[in-house]
Amino acid sequence: MxxxxxxxxxxxxxxxxxxxxxxxxxxxxxxxxxxxxxxxxxxxxxxxxxxxxxxxxxxERLMKWAEFPEILTFDTYDLKEQTALGEKQLNVLKELNWIEEFFTLILMGPTGAGKTHLSVALGIHAVERGYKVSFVSMNQLMYILKTKEYINKSKIRYKRIIASDLIIIDDVMYMTYETQEANLFFQFIYDLYDKAAFILTSNKGPNEWGKFLGDPTLTTAILDRLLHRSEIITFDNETDSIRMKYRKVLF
Incomplete structure (x- = not known):
């Protein structure tokens, strides 16, 4: 030899x-x-x-698939900085049974309260346990839905999103949407009903979403599906946000 x-x-x-x-x-x-x-x-x-x-x-493949905006884990998530969740509730979320049951988590509160950190930490925690996760802002999602038929990058991203076990949509109802966009969002939620779990972050409560979508009937139809199995986690509207509390300063 x-x-x-x-x-x-x-x-x-x-x-x-x-x-x-x-x-x-x-x-x-x-x-x-x-x-x-x-x-x-x-x-x-x-x-x-x-x-x-x-x-x-x-x-590594699932992390690339997810497209998290940054790596935010539970290692740097301080429960003491907010009152939305206690240790017991957080441990229930970490068990991830709600993903299997296609639950929707709505994280509601002001900018800088820690909604995105919690959503990404849960997403990374799910990836580490083998779940497919997609993170997308509401504005990005709208762009993808409008262009997936003729822009290849949007088509690929859309296919990854709809194949995910958990879809995280950041900054839901951050701005007012046109009728076409509202219909696209409804169709998206309708198609994934009972097929994926959601985490939605928003600084507006579901009862305010109608004025951003411009169609009360459509809003009701969307909420019927999203809220069928859901948990709304409300972050207090405190004077100083966590982000501002730990901001870097020059002087």
Missing amino acids: NHHPYEILQDKCRTLRLAETAKELPNLLREAEAKNWTYHELVYEILSYEMRCREQKNN
Whole structure:
């Protein structure tokens, strides 16, 4: 044989599509010899290594798919900074059963109160558990819905959004929408009813959404679907927002 035994084994790993194991195999075999692993232990370590690598790659793929605006996790989320949630309620949300039940979480409150941080932290937490998540602002979503038929980038993004288990829509009803846009949003919600869970952040309560969509009947139809299984989390309208409290200053 012209090949080193390691190389033969690596080739076999690649043939079986164990690409990460193929690269790490020499190190694993050396460690097995140094630590006197049994055959059982060696096989276990090889398979565990491949699984960890695949989980990491899948996580990276899902994070790219989600398009979070920034990485905001629970590690930097301080429950003491707000009164919308207690530790018990947050732990219930972290269990993610509401995704399987196609719930809608509406995070309502003023700018800078921590709504987006909580939504992204929940989204990343879901990604880490294998869920497909999409994050999109309301304005971005409207653009995608209007252009998905003739702009390829919008078409691809739309397909990813509708294939997601959890869809996070940021800044819902931030501005007034035209009739065509309101209809597109209704169709979007209608098509995904009982197919995906939602997190919506807004500085307006659902009872105010009608004046932004301009059609009370359409608004009622949208809310009927979104609020059928829902939890509204209200952030207090405090004088100083969390964002302002920790803002960077020059002087």
